[in-house]
Amino acid sequence: MTEPLDPSICRLRLRRALREARIARGFSQKDVAEAQDWSVSKLLRIEGGAVGVSTTDLRALLELYQLRDPDLVGQLTKWAQAARRSPLSVYRDVLSAEFLTYLNYEGSAAVLRQWEPLLVPGLLQTEGYARAIIDAFAPEESSERIIERQIEARMSRQEILRQPDAPEMFFIVDESVLRRQVGRSDTMTKQLEYLRDQAERPHISIQILPFSAGAHRNMRTPFVILDFKETNVEDLLFLENPRGDLLDRDDGEELALYLASFWDLESRALATLETASTIDAIISDLG
Known part of the structure; x- marks a missing residue:
């Protein structure tokens, strides 16, 4: 994969990847929120791009979705880190x-x-x-x-x-x-x-x-x-x-x-x- 440098593009790609991973595992947003002991609104904000996702929360999601490929995990982690940088x-x-x-x-x-x-x-x-x-x-x-x-x-x-x-x-x-x-x-x-x-x-x-x-x-x-x-x-x-x-x-x-x-x-x-x-x-x- 080619890493986009723009924080907003990173956030767009990350939110899409996380949503697709959840759907591929057959989880509803409520299922994920209960498994992580989160509010449903927190997951909605993450998948909607309204907030960034911390490295700790990202790792927890990837483990739940059974995404363990080192290259993929590394790429998603870089996107999450870049997405949290915003000039505004x-x-x-x-x-x-x-x-x-x-x-x-x-x-x-x-x-x-x-x-x-x-x-x-x-x-x-x-x-x-x-x-x-x-x-x-x-x-x-x-x-x-x-x-x-x-x-x-x-x-x-x-x-x-x-x-x-x-x-x-x-x-x-x-x-x-x-x-x-x-x-x-x-x-x-x-x-x-x-x-x-x-x-x-x-x-x-x-x-x-x-x-x-x-x-x-x-x-x-x-x-x-x-x-x-x-x-x-x-x-x-x-x-x-x-x-x-x-x-x-x-x-x-x-x-x-x-x-x-x-x-x-x-x-x-x-x-x-x-x-x-x-x-x-x-x-x-x-x-």
Whole structure:
């Protein structure tokens, strides 16, 4: 086997290997949890990629699954050790485990496809826009420190836009996203100008779904689909709901449904060549 260096790819491969090993032995998740004296939720988090797995826990699982080949055990151990390294883990104090897991995968993707009906996608937000959104969403008891940390995390996330091997990114946003004023007028103007500039980058495509497209089935459902260049690594679907659901090819029918929805939205959206002129017209309307 060739060891992937990327922590998120290691985690993807490890979670798949552990799940397949359990199924091959005919164990349910409840069976494994009882045998290890764990809660079922612990195994769910490990197999779902929401947490890393310690070397001790990994060895216990491999013994239960009767996986004793030294080369295989060594490879899985290396994956587990690499998977626990994450550059964004410093923000675990202000990001949910589910969203942090998604962000780790996002940074390893080859292709990103995102539909957003409500907000400018986080990867494309200016600091001023991000601050206005985070302030609006923050519970009343949130401290200034927490808000600042969340803004810092969002800006750090955008480092992938500037990497030489940045993924291809295809964004479709509803026209209402661009017309809803978030923050002050100058905040929104700067955000729109930033979007226009980002749309000119060779690896970023931004399309606008106009009001004239009418009603459609994804009006209320933002989602992201991540593709990876590595072989035998499943595509991932992230549903931006309160739970932050993260689904892979084991949920193949649902993933295929959302991919078909993205193609449908793409066919209804304005061509990428119209993005700049549409944004300029909206900026003009703002005065």
